[in-house]
Amino acid sequence: MEMVRIDVGQRSETVRRANLSSIARELHAHGPLSRSELVTATGLTRSAIRGLIGEFVAAGLVTEERAAPLGTPGRPSTVVRLRPEQTVVLALEISVDSIAAAIVGLGGVVLARARAERPRGHTSVDDIVADLAALVAELEVGHPWRQASIGIGVAVVGVVRRTDGCVSMAPNLGWRDEPLGTRLARALVTTDRIDVANEADLGALAEHRRGAAVGASNVAFISGEVGVGGGLIVDGRPLTGAAGYAGEIGHIPLDPDGLPCRCGSVGCWETRVGEEALLRLAGLPEDGGHAAVDAVIRDAEAGDPRAVAAFEEVGRWLGIGLAGLVNVLDPELVVLGGRFARIHPHIVGSMAAQLERRALPAPRSLVRVVPAELGVDAPLIGAAELAFEPFLSDPATWLAIRAGRPQLASA
Numbered sequence: 001m002e003m004v005r006i007d008v009g010q011r012s013e014t015v016r017r018a019n020l021s022s023i024a025r026e027l028h029a030h031g032p033l034s035r036s037e038l039v040t041a042t043g044l045t046r047s048a049i050r051g052l053i054g055e056f057v058a059a060g061l062v063t064e065e066r067a068a069p070l071g072t073p074g075r076p077s078t079v080v081r082l083r084p085e086q087t088v089v090l091a092l093e094i095s096v097d098s099i100a101a102a103i104v105g106l107g108g109v110v111l112a113r114a115r116a117e118r119p120r121g122h123t124s125v126d127d128i129v130a131d132l133a134a135l136v137a138e139l140e141v142g143h144p145w146r147q148a149s150i151g152i153g154v155a156v157v158g159v160v161r162r163t164d165g166c167v168s169m170a171p172n173l174g175w176r177d178e179p180l181g182t183r184l185a186r187a188l189v190t191t192d193r194i195d196v197a198n199e200a201d202l203g204a205l206a207e208h209r210r211g212a213a214v215g216a217s218n219v220a221f222i223s224g225e226v227g228v229g230g231g232l233i234v235d236g237r238p239l240t241g242a243a244g245y246a247g248e249i250g251h252i253p254l255d256p257d258g259l260p261c262r263c264g265s266v267g268c269w270e271t272r273v274g275e276e277a278l279l280r281l282a283g284l285p286e287d288g289g290h291a292a293v294d295a296v297i298r299d300a301e302a303g304d305p306r307a308v309a310a311f312e313e314v315g316r317w318l319g320i321g322l323a324g325l326v327n328v329l330d331p332e333l334v335v336l337g338g339r340f341a342r343i344h345p346h347i348v349g350s351m352a353a354q355l356e357r358r359a360l361p362a363p364r365s366l367v368r369v370v371p372a373e374l375g376v377d378a379p380l381i382g383a384a385e386l387a388f389e390p391f392l393s394d395p396a397t398w399l400a401i402r403a404g405r406p407q408l409a410s411a
C-alpha cells in the first residue's frame, strides 16, 4: 500500500500538486503540526510528507523544529510551522459604517489591521478607493507586505460578480456596476490578483474556517447590519450560484403587502428584521445607527416593554424566515452574525418559537442556531481567506515563483 502511494506521488506532477495543497491547507487551518499529525491528516506516507515539507522549507515558507520530548519513549516528532510573514495577503473591507484593511499571514495570522469609520450614505467609488489606499499606506509603514504578497481579497457590502470584481449593486453605497477590482488595482499600484466578494459571503467563509462553524459542512450564515446578508455553505463549499450572486437572503420576499425595500422590491425579509425595522419598532429614528441599537439593548435589559417587544417582533420574523431556510437547506448550523450576534440574547426566544412552529420536524431537530464568534472583523477575515485560496489550491505554482524557476506545467 505504502509503495503504491509513494510511487504515484513521485510519478505524477498532478498528485504532487494535490499533496502540497493538502499540507498547506492543514497547516493554514490548524497551525503548527507534527509530521505524525500531518501523516494522519493527509493520509500520505511519512517519506512523502518529509519530501513535500522539504519543498516548503526550501522556499522559506515553513520551518521545522524538534518538539520537546513528552517523556514518552522514541524520537520526538518534528513540528512543522508556517512562517506567516513570508506569505501574506492584503484584506480590505467596505461596509456601511466603516472601511478596514489588514495584512494577514498564511495561517490566518493578522500582522496589522486598521479600521476607519465612514459616514453612512452614498459615496463615490473613487472616494472609497482613495480612503482604502490611504489606510493601506498607513499599515504599510510598519509592515511592508508587497514583497510577500500573494493576493488581495475585498469584502464589500453589495452584490458582486466574482469573475471580474464588478459590484453590480450596492444600495447602501449608491453604486451600480462599479468595476471595484480594477479601480483598486490602479489605486494600490499593484498587479496582484484581486478577488472581490460580498461581505456576508465572506463572513460565512470566515466563520466556517475560523469561527462558530468550524467543522460544519452545511451552514447558513445570516448577518444583520443595515441590510441583511447571508452566506451559505453547502457540502463544505460556499454556494455562489451561476455568477456569484447567491445568498441574498435578506431579499427573500416574505411579506407581499409589506414595506418597500432598498432593492426596489416590497416586503423583503430585511424590511422586517433589519436595523431600520428594529429602530422603528422601538420608536427611534430609523437612521439612528449603532448608537440607537445600543440604546434599544440597554432599554430591553432595563425591562422597557417597548424595547422588549421590538426585539420579540424582530425575533419572530427572523424565526419565520429561518424556518424557510431550514426547510430548504437542511443546515446543521445557522450562524447569526453582525448585529444579530449582539442582539441574540434578546431575540432568541421568539425566534426559536417560530422555528419550532414552522420548520419541518426532521431538519429542525438537527439544526443548531448560534451567534457568530468573529465579531465585526468576520468579513475582513473572510476576505483574507478568499485571497489565500489560489495559493492553498496550488502552492506548487508559488513555490516555483519563489524559487525563481520557470513554472512547471500541470500534468
Ligand SMILES: [Zn+2]
Pocket: 250, 251, 261, 262, 263, 264, 265, 266, 268
Ligand atoms: Zn429587497
